[in-house]
Amino acid sequence: MAPDTQDQQLLDPVDRAIIEALQVSPRATWTAVGEVVGVDPVTVARRWTRLSESGVAWVTATGAAAPDGGGAAALVDIAVASEHLDAAARHIAADPYVFTLERATGAHALTAIVGAPDMSRLVGQSLERIERTPGVRAVEIHLVTRIFLEASRWRMRGLTPAQSSRLKELAPAPPARPGRGAPPDEVVMGILAADGRASGTDIAAALGTSVHTARRRLDRVLASGRLVFRCDVAQPFTGWPVCATFRATVAPARAGAIAQTLSSLPEIRMCAACTGPHNIQISVWLRSVDDVHRLESLLAERLPDLHIADRVIVLRQYKASGRILDASGRATPVLPTAPTPSETPPE
Template sequence: MQGSAISGFTFPIRLCHSGSVPPESVDEIDLALINALQVTPRADWSALGRALGVDPSTAARRWDRLHRAGLAWVTCVLGPALHGGYCMAYVEISCEPGAAEPVAVALSARAEVRYVYRLTGEHALLVVLGLLSPAELAGALEHLVEPLPGVRSVRAELRTAAYGEASRWRLRSLEPSQRQALGSPSPAAPPTPVAVDEIDRELYRLLHEDGRMTYAALADRASISEPTARRRLKRLLATGMLRPRCEVAQSVTGWPVTAVLRASAAPRDLDSAGRALATLPDVRSACALTGPRNLLLVVWLRSVEDLPRLEAQLTERAPGAVLADRAVCLRTLKQMGRLLDPDGRAVGATPPNTGPLTW
């Protein structure tokens, strides 16, 4: 663990293993393995090996290599059963010259900060926070964001609806036969909030660290029996309290450019526009926000030159939405708890904010 000092406080940052795998050395089998884990993040190595046509030990060895290099990782996030119980805020920050990077690094060290994007345009940073209430957001802005040296102005909006999550974005590396071999995902049961305790919260913290942690390792780290770890985790996943997801360094995906688009839609068109745009393959996430620019999209593109093409698709797919602003991401510093280097490799992690995991 290493600490990061902010305004007199120190917050723990877990350093990830650093590997020496250059992005260009990732091959098609590696990408297919990552794609398979996007579909089934906790599948066993036998199932993954059968789908990919490789020995299970080969699949495990390849994953260990990718994971140690920070090129791919499985984490765990709060599931749909809890989405209505906390407050997601999207905060645009403009900074004095030279201050954007230190402000971004300082905010990245906080558990409640989910994403940190450094952007082109008027606002140098877009920061996404997960909190329990608007009142908590007010406190975070007053005590966490606004006092940071170099912050010039802050504009925050609350998410009112989520149309597409980043966990649904997929590489397109699997052959149809490989997808079929993985099997069809079980139909998701309706999210059902259930009572949780400190053991459940500890399982969440451990899975946030490594979403493929075995039941035996979970049991050992949480000081419970393996059957208890298995039973509790299956319950948390089945009820939609938690959701594992596989992430990948953007530099190896073939879609190395991130853009953030803001649009305005009339209330009668907002829901249909959001749902339509969330289905576009390049869209990582789509949500409705408060404020006049009430639709936000985060997209991954093959090049900056693809941005006009995507904007044309947006106009065609959702004629009721008017594009209001666009920015290209110069660097993503944090992505769902992982600290990233300029190539998008995971180089550290902050503990998850377990506050929303209460019932």
């Protein structure tokens, strides 16, 4: 969906630069962002408050991958009866393991990206929950075997390479790591999942503790390495309002080299290897529907051994980057709650 004129004015060059600065360094200080962008820190903070409170941009924290490579993810196609579509989408989006949920063209009404700490929870708490949702007629599951390019690496192109480098130089040193065996602070981690830029003062207000205590707890979480921070932006406000997915086949030995070429193209958001008849899935953001054919022609020219078998266009995003979206594509304050194995889907 393309934004209206008023919405287009939300992202002027300074807004775009601030968003990209937080894509590069999600917890950068406003002083550092202001130095790089060329505006004072108070202006940066005020603009970010407007962007985040309106649901146009947000910073979140998610669990870091385990050192042993643990974790499981799947690309899921969901066939839903039309009369149940919206209710089914709301129910599925409420699962915190559902990272992205979209309505798309093609044989399946909904497509999702689902990730969990392990295969047991992926299947038992998310995939089975999706299958039990009223109105769901069929589910096709394609396990992700490798992620070549993550969507978090996509940039607004609001900064120069020199500005991005300077921002990294200004990044604060991480706190000292906590002692081995220190228990995870799940409460603080939950606050950061909702607002990845929450400060010690914010956490103190939420928990009713002193600022000193809150900052100490925050530092322990930041030092633990258990969280990955990212800044996302509502797609309709980026200037790239069309989302499409290409499903392709490539010889396994060529997958890495092809993914490297794909990562150099500004339209490419995500590239993953998966199980199923087509072993590569590519997510792209485009400026118009016509660009689907232009990009496909470009890929055929540059990568003749990448065989695109299917392409679908997203009609609506119900959830993106872990955030539930409204009909205009803005992030809402609603946070998904963890499902339990015995949960019964609503009728």
